[in-house]
Amino acid sequence: MINIVVALLSEARPVIKHYGLVLQPEWRGFPVYAGNGLRLVVSGVGKVLAAAATAFLAGAARAQHGPWLNIGIAGHSSLPIGAITFASKITDRVSGRNWYPPQVVKMPGTGVHVATHDQPVLHYPESVACDMEAAAFYVSATRFVSGELAQCCKIISDNAQSHIDHITPNFVADLIGDNLHEIDNAVQALRSLVEAADHIHVDAIDVNQYSARWHFTTAQKVQLQETLRKALVRGSAEMLDAEQWHYCHNAKNVLAEIDRYLKSLPVTL
Amino acid sequence: MVSTIYIEDSIRGHPRVERICSQFNKAQIVWCDQYTEVFNPKAQNFRLQKRNPALILAAKRDAFVMQVPSNYGLGGEQNYYFSHMLNCIYDCRYCFLQGMFRSAHYLLFINYDDFSTAITSILSDRGSGKPAWFFSGYDCDSLAYEPVTRFAQYFVPFFGARSDACLELRTKSTQIRCLLTQEPFPNVIAAFSFTPPDIAKALEHRVPSVQSRVNAMQKLQRVGWNIGLRFDPLIYVHNYRQHYANLVKEVCSSIDVSRVHSVSLGSFRMPKDFFKTIVKLYPHSPLYAGPVELGADGLMAYADDIKDEMLQYVTDLLLQWIPHAKLFNHEQEQNAISAKKYGLM
Structure with a gap:
């Protein structure tokens, strides 16, 4: 516009x-x-x-x-x-x-x-x-x-x-x-x-799926946004679906799991 | 081609200004009181400006010469840098300038005489000893804009006439005509930066190819110039070993490695604030979605295991061609400094 x-x-x-x-x-x-x-x-x-x-x-x-x-x-x-x-x-x-x-x-x-x-x-x-x-x-x-x-x-x-x-x-x-x-x-x-x-410009990634399931502190929300941004850039759009981490007990576990998954991906440009 | 030139009122009529304006005779001239009015405002977008940067001609008033960060030397005891220009005509995604400056305009300080006076003063004050090093490619590429700046044309003879100072020209360009047309000076080093071709294709925009840079080095060596090799930043990809093995072989087998002045390397690293700024500018860049984390030294860098492995691997590759004494691992020096600073040594 x-x-x-x-x-x-x-x-x-x-x-x-x-x-x-x-x-x-x-x-x-x-x-x-x-x-x-x-x-x-x-x-x-x-x-x-x-x-x-x-x-x-x-x-x-x-x-x-x-x-x-x-x-x-x-x-x-x-x-x-x-x-x-x-x-x-x-x-x-x-x-x-x-x-x-x-x-x-x-x-x-x-x-x-x-x-x-x-x-x-x-x-x-x-x-x-x-x-x-x-x-x-x-x-x-x-x-x-x-x-x-x-x-x-x-x-x-x-x-x-x-x-x-x-x-x-x-x-x-x-x-x-x-x-x-x-x-x-x-x-x-x-x-x-x-x-x-x-x-x-990148719109804030919708983390409602995540915050509905686990309690994220403000700092953890920022970390989640950044981690999901990286996942999207690296072609892992499926990471936006929080369901896959259903076994996690809390936000800290979720963040650790996503991080572990990201580290397992091959790094390309 | 530059379409707008901002010029400080105070340098109106300066011969260097007149000459540069005549090179861009279709450019719009905009007069300003101080370059900071154009270069520093907050409401600027580096990425958008990079589509069509303007040229700013200004006079630097102070801080002509600065001490280099402690990990940046080539074995000299005293190391300085000076920047006749801020920003670069290239567009390398890993470059910290994107995060340091708000503007992508090329800012050229035209008062070279004031720089040379400051350098002379430093050299006079320090007394005798090993030659001091002066690095010119910290905030720009030393040679890429030579047809406009004529920086090397001025400073190479200046340093060449001195026995107490060495000059490093750091470049990715092939703008070497000004060196080829004068006698080589042993205390002036043309140092070329390299990234493997496939990585360069993804991250280095508007930059001459690796092969073109190798050709430029060959020409310089042929007429007796000292050259340096710079593998900084090393960029991590999952198959980096293959990329860097090919690169080192391609570069080192194409030149007379026995006459290489120095080789330095360091991995991708950047102050946290610059990194954050660049992520906002290039949120879709894979480089800024990779395995980079905040280190104890306050820099965003690859995780230690990745960094150490990569530095060791490329060091080993280089040592097959270059004696250890000529190899400067900026990263290890920096790690040692950081470790000391945080009481780890």
């Missing part, structure tokens, strides 16, 4: 339409749209709302492992209106802190330094894209996933020649709509990482 965070409904609309996302009325707090392996939350403008909406989506959807994408508009001194960029460096202008989202997959457009401000920017610093959410989004998203899986896509909406006063909801929707192909490339690139990330 890919999680998308946008500040404005006008930014969201083309994405919602393109992917056929549907409003999820049961979600209270932020509007959430979902469908086709994507979830999109509309955060509202600014750092506080961006961080809150990201955490909201992560918590409510238990979306810990999916990639995250922040899509939005930004100002830049020289890049043309409509240019699509991604954040290779993010700075929170207030704290001065920097983050560098690792670029493992190809993101659309050119990499830019995105500076997140508390207020709209009227004087553009050189070679820096100015937005109002990226830093907060990134900090919040990387509480749930590693940085490779949290990326920001920014489309230039204003620059030194064309200031923010021309920005309207329809204009924003058009900017995003014109870049849907590139945005989709980013989504697909992140999807390719999902597989790798899923492969790394």
Whole structure:
């Protein structure tokens, strides 16, 4: 599941339409749209709302492992209106802190330094894209996933020649709509990482069969999980069936028996 | 091919930076205040980054040269290591770097002059005595990234000009051109690491084949360079004897063993915390589901019976080719140190 965070409904609309996302009325707090392996939350403008909406989506959807994408508009001194960029460096202008989202997959457009401000920017610093959410989004998203899986896509909406006063909801929707192909490339690139990330993640092995039969202390449960992981890697899925150790009197016996069995297996790579 | 280069602001314009950037003229340049901002953050996944690592160019500020762990020497009285680079272009599943660093980016310290000044200072302070050893392949492969780093091009002549120091270049690579194009120095050793081909196929990714490494050693020997053999880590599989017998025979019969500088070996071992980190990164790796346990020395390693048998077996194989004086069993030294530490000797 890919999680998308946008500040404005006008930014969201083309994405919602393109992917056929549907409003999820049961979600209270932020509007959430979902469908086709994507979830999109509309955060509202600014750092506080961006961080809150990201955490909201992560918590409510238990979306810990999916990639995250922040899509939005930004100002830049020289890049043309409509240019699509991604954040290779993010700075929170207030704290001065920097983050560098690792670029493992190809993101659309050119990499830019995105500076997140508390207020709209009227004087553009050189070679820096100015937005109002990226830093907060990134900090919040990387509480749930590693940085490779949290990326920001920014489309230039204003620059030194064309200031923010021309920005309207329809204009924003058009900017995003014109870049849907590139945005989709980013989504697909992140999807390719999902597989790798899923492969790394291993759900806790279900040891209920074991704990229903014997009493395991917390430390013994950890040991059991680790021993069963090793058994699975070494091709002994049948070890998950606790019945085979029916003759054991307690958890300690069980662990010793599994260990003995593992040691009897030939070690291969 | 590197697609992103992070560069510290403070080394903007440094000739080595300029040269490296020109080698990657399509790479995106990202300026940073300090490399630690990129390399150290917690929210990074080594395994995902290994799919496309970036290059970080930075200046090292302190701790240029460190004393080696006490079990790491080659008979010298004073042993040091220095790391011009952190991380490696190869992807060996047994490598402790996966557990030590959060980032898989290649971090290159470009201020070689500061390293050489620190080395000179150490050598000046210590007075006379046997030459001190300096190991360069602890946190990276010494030669694998030579076309970019030109590390050997700088440091080999530096050490070659000194009689009070020896340099070990530890490598699995075949990047030996910089050595072939200069006169050999007797105090510089090109030490090649080996794992049996079938085990290498399973665990060493993007690494030149055993045969390619043997060919590289042959070329170096032919023009007079000292070479070393490193069988560390030894990897246990149920039929390891067959694998290591074939490997030792293949390597030792292909080179002039009488001119081998040194051979060292040690079994797979790793600090517990690194091991745990790597299990999280590679939960499906058979290497981390094998007969490895926590030892009294705080290292995750093979059970003593497996370890001792394997070390003895490979030692016996090597002694058929190499005199005892050239063979350094890092594991036994370490066991002796651990035994002493825990009052067992």
